[in-house]
Amino acid sequence: MRLIAYAGEAKSKYITAINKAKESQYEEAEKLCLEGDSSFSLAHKVHQKLLTRTANGEELDMDLLLIHAEDQLMSTELFRTLSREFIDLYKRI
Numbered sequence: 001m002r003l004i005a006y007a008g009e010a011k012s013k014y015i016t017a018i019n020k021a022k023e024s025q026y027e028e029a030e031k032l033c034l035e036g037d038s039s040f041s042l043a044h045k046v047h048q049k050l051l052t053r054t055a056n057g058e059e060l061d062m063d064l065l066l067i068h069a070e071d072q073l074m075s076t077e078l079f080r081t082l083s084r085e086f087i088d089l090y091k092r093i
Contacts, residue, residue, distance in 0.1 A: 001065075003050075006043035007072040010036040014076070014083040021090040029087050033080075040080055043073055 013036030020029040047070075054060055 003043050003046040003069040004072050006039045007076040010039035011076040011079050014079040017083045018086045021087040033083055
Protein backbone atom coordinates (compact mmCIF):
# COMPACT_ATOMS: atom_id res chain seq x y z
CA MET A 1 0.00 0.00 0.00
CA ARG A 2 2.90 2.38 0.66
CA LEU A 3 4.01 2.04 -2.96
CA ILE A 4 0.53 2.98 -4.21
CA ALA A 5 0.26 5.89 -1.77
CA TYR A 6 3.67 7.38 -2.55
CA ALA A 7 3.28 6.93 -6.31
CA GLY A 8 -0.22 8.41 -6.23
CA GLU A 9 0.95 11.41 -4.25
CA ALA A 10 3.83 11.99 -6.66
CA LYS A 11 1.60 11.68 -9.72
CA SER A 12 -0.84 14.17 -8.23
CA LYS A 13 2.00 16.66 -7.66
CA TYR A 14 3.22 16.27 -11.24
CA ILE A 15 -0.26 16.77 -12.69
CA THR A 16 -0.80 19.84 -10.52
CA ALA A 17 2.60 21.15 -11.61
CA ILE A 18 1.53 20.91 -15.25
CA ASN A 19 -1.65 22.84 -14.45
CA LYS A 20 0.33 25.53 -12.60
CA ALA A 21 2.67 25.91 -15.59
CA LYS A 22 -0.37 26.26 -17.82
CA GLU A 23 -1.36 29.22 -15.62
CA SER A 24 2.20 30.66 -15.96
CA GLN A 25 2.97 29.86 -12.30
CA TYR A 26 6.37 28.38 -13.08
CA GLU A 27 7.94 28.67 -9.64
CA GLU A 28 5.00 26.83 -8.08
CA ALA A 29 5.19 24.23 -10.85
CA GLU A 30 8.88 23.63 -10.15
CA LYS A 31 8.19 23.39 -6.41
CA LEU A 32 5.47 20.81 -7.03
CA CYS A 33 7.80 18.79 -9.24
CA LEU A 34 10.38 18.70 -6.45
CA GLU A 35 7.71 17.58 -3.98
CA GLY A 36 6.64 14.94 -6.48
CA ASP A 37 10.25 13.80 -6.78
CA SER A 38 10.41 13.29 -3.00
CA SER A 39 7.31 11.10 -3.03
CA PHE A 40 8.51 9.28 -6.14
CA SER A 41 11.81 8.54 -4.41
CA LEU A 42 9.96 7.00 -1.46
CA ALA A 43 7.88 4.88 -3.85
CA HIS A 44 11.01 3.78 -5.65
CA LYS A 45 12.64 2.72 -2.36
CA VAL A 46 9.65 0.52 -1.54
CA HIS A 47 9.83 -0.95 -5.04
CA GLN A 48 13.55 -1.59 -4.67
CA LYS A 49 12.95 -3.51 -1.45
CA LEU A 50 10.43 -5.73 -3.23
CA LEU A 51 12.90 -6.36 -6.04
CA THR A 52 15.62 -7.22 -3.54
CA ARG A 53 13.36 -9.68 -1.76
CA THR A 54 12.56 -11.34 -5.08
CA ALA A 55 16.23 -11.41 -6.09
CA ASN A 56 17.00 -13.13 -2.79
CA GLY A 57 14.60 -15.92 -3.71
CA GLU A 58 11.69 -14.86 -1.53
CA GLU A 59 8.30 -15.65 -3.01
CA LEU A 60 5.97 -12.67 -3.34
CA ASP A 61 2.25 -13.01 -3.86
CA MET A 62 1.45 -11.63 -7.30
CA ASP A 63 -2.02 -10.34 -6.57
CA LEU A 64 -4.04 -7.54 -8.08
CA LEU A 65 -2.81 -5.10 -5.44
CA LEU A 66 0.85 -5.61 -6.39
CA ILE A 67 0.01 -5.35 -10.08
CA HIS A 68 -1.83 -2.09 -9.39
CA ALA A 69 1.16 -0.79 -7.41
CA GLU A 70 3.52 -1.56 -10.30
CA ASP A 71 1.16 0.16 -12.73
CA GLN A 72 0.98 3.24 -10.50
CA LEU A 73 4.76 3.44 -10.29
CA MET A 74 5.18 3.15 -14.06
CA SER A 75 2.55 5.76 -14.86
CA THR A 76 4.02 8.10 -12.25
CA GLU A 77 7.43 7.80 -13.86
CA LEU A 78 5.85 8.81 -17.16
CA PHE A 79 4.14 11.82 -15.55
CA ARG A 80 7.44 12.75 -13.94
CA THR A 81 9.09 13.02 -17.35
CA LEU A 82 6.14 14.68 -19.03
CA SER A 83 5.70 17.29 -16.30
CA ARG A 84 9.18 18.67 -17.01
CA GLU A 85 8.49 18.68 -20.74
CA PHE A 86 5.14 20.44 -20.36
CA ILE A 87 6.58 23.05 -18.02
CA ASP A 88 9.34 23.74 -20.53
CA LEU A 89 6.81 24.01 -23.36
CA TYR A 90 4.55 26.38 -21.42
CA LYS A 91 7.55 28.59 -20.67
CA ARG A 92 8.32 28.80 -24.39
CA ILE A 93 4.75 29.65 -25.37
